[in-house]
Amino acid sequence: MVTPRPELLSDLQQDLVRLQALEEIRNAFAWLRSHEPQFASWQLQAARIPAPPFGESARGDWLEARFREQGLDDVHRDDVGNVFGIHPGVGATYVALSAHLDTVFPAGTPLNIRQQGTRLYGPGVSDNGAGVTAMLAIVALLRAVQIRHSLPLLFIGNVGEEGEGDLRGMRHIFSAPRWRDSIHYSLILDGAGSDTIVAEALGSRRFEVIVRGPGGHSWTDFGAPNPIVVLSRAIQEFARTPVPASPKTSFNIGVIRGGTSVNSIPESASMRVDIRSTSMAEMERLEHALRAAIDRAIEEESRAIESRAPAQKRPFGVSCEFVPIGNRPAGELNANARMLQVIRAVDAQLGNVAQVQRASTDANIPLSIGREALAIGGGGIGGGAHTLQEWFDCSGRELGLKRILLTLLMLAGAGE
Numbered sequence: 005m006v007t008p009r010p011e012l013l014s015d016l017q018q019d020l021v022r023l024q025a026l027e028e029i030r031n032a033f034a035w036l037r038s039h040e041p042q043f044a045s046w047q048l049q050a051a052r053i054p055a056p057p058f059g060e061s062a063r064g065d066w067l068e069a070r071f072r073e074q075g076l077d078d079v080h081r082d083d084v085g086n087v088f089g090i091h092p093g094v095g096a097t098y099v100a101l102s103a104h105l106d107t108v109f110p111a112g113t114p115l116n117i118r119q120q121g122t123r124l125y126g127p128g129v130s131d132n133g134a135g136v137t138a139m140l141a142i143v144a145l146l147r148a149v150q151i152r153h154s155l156p157l158l159f160i161g162n163v164g165e166e167g168e169g170d171l172r173g174m175r176h177i178f179s180a181p182r183w184r185d186s187i188h189y190s191l192i193l194d195g196a197g198s199d200t201i202v203a204e205a206l207g208s209r210r211f212e213v214i215v216r217g218p219g220g221h222s223w224t225d226f227g228a229p230n231p232i233v234v235l236s237r238a239i240q241e242f243a244r245t246p247v248p249a250s251p252k253t254s255f256n257i258g259v260i261r262g263g264t265s266v267n268s269i270p271e272s273a274s275m276r277v278d279i280r281s282t283s284m285a286e287m288e289r290l291e292h293a294l295r296a297a298i299d300r301a302i303e304e305e306s307r308a309i310e311s312r313a314p315a316q317k318r319p320f321g322v323s324c325e326f327v328p329i330g331n332r333p334a335g336e337l338n339a340n341a342r343m344l345q346v347i348r349a350v351d352a353q354l355g356n357v358a359q360v361q362r363a364s365t366d367a368n369i370p371l372s373i374g375r376e377a378l379a380i381g382g383g384g385i386g387g388g389a390h391t392l393q394e395w396f397d398c399s400g401r402e403l404g405l406k407r408i409l410l411t412l413l414m415l416a417g418a419g420e
C-alpha cells in the first residue's frame with residue numbers, strides 16, 4: 005500500500021495517520037485480531053436470551069453483568085431498561101456507543117442459535133447480536149489495552165428499537181436531563197457490515213384508522229351507513245395524493261379489516277397506514293391528506309344516505325378514530341458535520357468503501373433534535389435479518405471493529 009505524502013492529506017487524515025502509528029493503537033488492533041473466539045461466544049450468548057419487543061430485561065441483565073465484569077463505571081439501568089456504563093475521560097460531554105438489545109421475534113420464538121465454522125445462525129444473531137458484540141468488544145479492548153482519549157465514552161445497550169418498540173429506548177435517553185445535553189456524538193451499532201453509514205433518518209408515522217357505524221341487517225336495514233364503503237372511498241382518495249421523489253416519501257395501506265358476514269352491514273372497518281419520509285413537513289402533509297380523505301369520505305356517505313328515498317333513510321351515526329401506532333421523527337446529518345467527516349476519513353484510512361444511506365434506526369432520535377449521530381454495522385457479514393434464517397459470518401469483523409474504534413477515538417480526542 006502506498007502512503008500518500010502527508011501534505012496531501014486533510015487535517016483529519018493526518019490525525020488518523022498519527023493515531024494509527026501509536027503503539028497503543030497497534031496493540032489494540034492486535035488484541036482485536038486475537039479475540040474473535042471471545043466475540044463469537046458473546047454473540048451466541050446474547051442471541052440465546054430472548055429479547056422480544058417490551059421483553060428485553062433478561063438480555064439487559066446479561067449485558068449489565070458483562071459491563072460490570074469489564075470494569076465500566078456507573079453501570080446501571082434506567083426506568084425503561086436501557087443499560088449504561090461509562091469508560092471515564094476528561095470533560096462533561098460524552099461520546100456514546102450504543103446497540104439495541106431487542107429483536108423483532110415475539111416471545112416463544114424457537115431460537116436455536118448455533119455456530120458452524122465462522123458462521124453463526126439463528127434469529128437476532130446479526131440484528132442486533134453483531135451490534136451488541138461489537139460494543140462489548142470495544143469495552144473489553146479498552147480494559148485490556150491502555151488507550152489515551154479525552155472525552156468519556158458512554159456505552160448503552162438500549163431497548164425498543166424494532167417495530168412497535170418505536171425507538172422508545174432512545175427516546176427515553178434523549179428526554180432524560182442527565183443525557184439530553186451531555187451526549188455530544190452518538191455512534192449507533194445496528195446489525196452487521198462495514199459498508200454503510202446511516203446519516204439520514206427516515207421518519208415514519210403509522211396509524212390505525214377505524215370507521216364505525218350502527219351496522220345492521222343487509223336487507224332490513226338497507227340504507228344504513230357502511231363503514232367499509234366509507235373506508236374504501238377514503239383509500240381511493242388518499243392513494244391519489246402526490247408524493248415527491250425528493251425528499252423521498254412513501255405511503256402504504258398495509259392492512260384492511262372489517263365486517264362479519266355477507267348479509268350484515270358492518271359495524272366497523274379499519275386500515276393500517278404507513279407514511280415515511282426524510283422530511284417532517286412531507287409526513288405532516290400526508291397525515292393531513294389522510295385525515296382529509298376520511299372526512300370527505302364520511303361526508304359523501306352522509307350525502308348518499310340523505311339522497312335516498314324516504315323509506316330507505318336511516319340515522320347516520322358514523323364516527324372515525326385515528327390511533328397512532330408508530331411515530332419516528334425524521335432528520336439528517338449536515339454534510340459538513342464532524343461525525344460524517346470523521347467516519348469518511350476513517351474509511352479512507354482503512355481502505356473501506358461505505359455508502360451513505362437513509363434508514364430508520366436509533367439515530368432518528370438524536371438527529372431529530374439536531375445532535376450528531378450515525379448508525380453503522382458491527383462488522384462481519386450478515387443476512388436474513390428479521391427471519392428465522394438469520395446468519396452472521398465473523399470473517400471481516402476485525403475491519404468493522406477497527407472502524408468503530410478509530411471513529412470513537414477521533415470523536416473523543418485520541419492520544420491526548
Ligand SMILES: [Zn+2]
Nearest residue numbers: 131132194195
Ligand atoms: Zn437492528
